[in-house]
Amino acid sequence: MTNYEIARRFEAIADILEIQGENVFKVRAYRVAAETIDDLEDDLATIHERGKLRELPGFGEAIASKTADFLATGTTAIWERIKDSVPVGVVKMASVPGVGPRTAKALWEALEVTSVEALEAACREQRVRAVAGFGAAKETKLLEKIEAWKRLNEKMPRRWALPLAEKLATELRKVEGVERVEIAGELRLGRESINPRRNHIVLAEASTPSAQAAIAEFKLKNPQWMETEMRLQVAEGEHHGSNITAKVFTLRCAGGNELVEQFMKELNWEWEAVPEELYDWPDVIELAKAGKLPKLITEADFKGQLHEHTTWSDGTASVREMAEAALERGYAYLAITDHSPLLAIANGLSRERVLAQLEEIESLRPEFAARGLAILSGLEVDILKDGTLDMDDEVLEKLDIVVASVHMRYKEDEAAMTARICAALASPHVDILGHPTGRIMGQREGYALDIDAVIQAAAKYGKALEINASPERMDLCDEHVKKAKAAGVKIAINCDAHSTKSLGNLSWGLCIARRAGLEASDVLNCWDLATLRGWLG
């Protein structure tokens, strides 16, 4: 089993134990193990061979032994024992934000509902309010939560779809004689979420008849890919030694044959020069003909990252470890922006701890400067209910960079939330608005917000908006970024890394930036250090 699969399996164990009412700390232990695995740079198999499983954070005797079982046999005793004890649909019910394990278990037992759909029907038929501990108000709320969840899951978030397609691609690459495998369709266009009912093609290319036969056999032997959580299909490409075939498939899948024909007719073969992320632009053909396509930003343009956490708050790596990781990635600068005090659950920094961290950063600076990395001091400061900041001006004044974000009280109405965020942007200390809409892909809609007003405020005060590149956020979306660019607002693309590994999550933000037509000059962290410092003031 892969790291990803084992992590998901530990999460599944946690989900089931939680519904069974198992000790919350035991449940957390499994979740911590899954998080640790997700943060690993190395394969668990390799770590196991070196006998180092026990050294991983959150890996005790039991978790290490279960991990070894998964690696050796693909399963372990506890999984075999509990996997069928709670219906998959009940686990799904518990995962709907606002439902939770207790509610799911209670309603499963009282009403025998075993799917989100059945729960929804029970709410509509007013059967939930009759259950002990529930009432009419709770039933109405529950229905609202389910409806929100359904809206969020009409499309499958990229963060879930891409790993599935990549897994299929990995398996295809192992097929004898296959020369090239490409992920096509909506994923290839960089869309933040995809229609799971549409066919998502993974293209496998092979020139020899025997290899083509092997691909056909793979398809026959692996029907599970074709109709699981999303429809993945394998298409055999003709072998032309170019990427034309892959692009045609990309278009066919996401844009339909009409778009292919239009591209071919209007742009002849020059349409190869059109970046795939721009295929969804209605005026892409006109722009291409006029030679006015943007020179899209690439990963190579990045010179640093500006929103990172460490063990000072809720990160898993120290300032030094994060700086080392940034150097390895070839960055020229890295900003350390831990949480502010009000975010207690994330171990937010009091003013004294901010100053203490600043001392640590200053002590590390000479060594890293000599090696080519500037460490910027900063803070991800919470925007309070009234738009003021969760740290006093005297401290903020000392920092190189301030990211301001909303983490709590996000259920305010649109006018209040817009005023709150615009007030924060007016603060002279704030440089970047972090994850501007607060959405979590597939789980939470963003706060009620007048994004145009926020963009105008950012333009007025000369502040940047963030594309938060963590896969679960992908916040802002491409349409909003396009509007921001049109208004002359600068963008920061930030990994919001809580570990050295998540410093490598840039691609999730990059596809948004490219779909929005951003060029390197639009993005703060593509500037050289001197230019950035000049802008930060």
Added chain:
DNA sequence: GCCGTTTTCGGCCCGACTGTTTTCAGTCG
């Protein structure tokens, strides 16, 4: 189930909100 010990048990990031069981459990960030 993990962890760190005053080394084998007792604590495990915590504060706010919500509905209702009206005194606290469930859920969230």
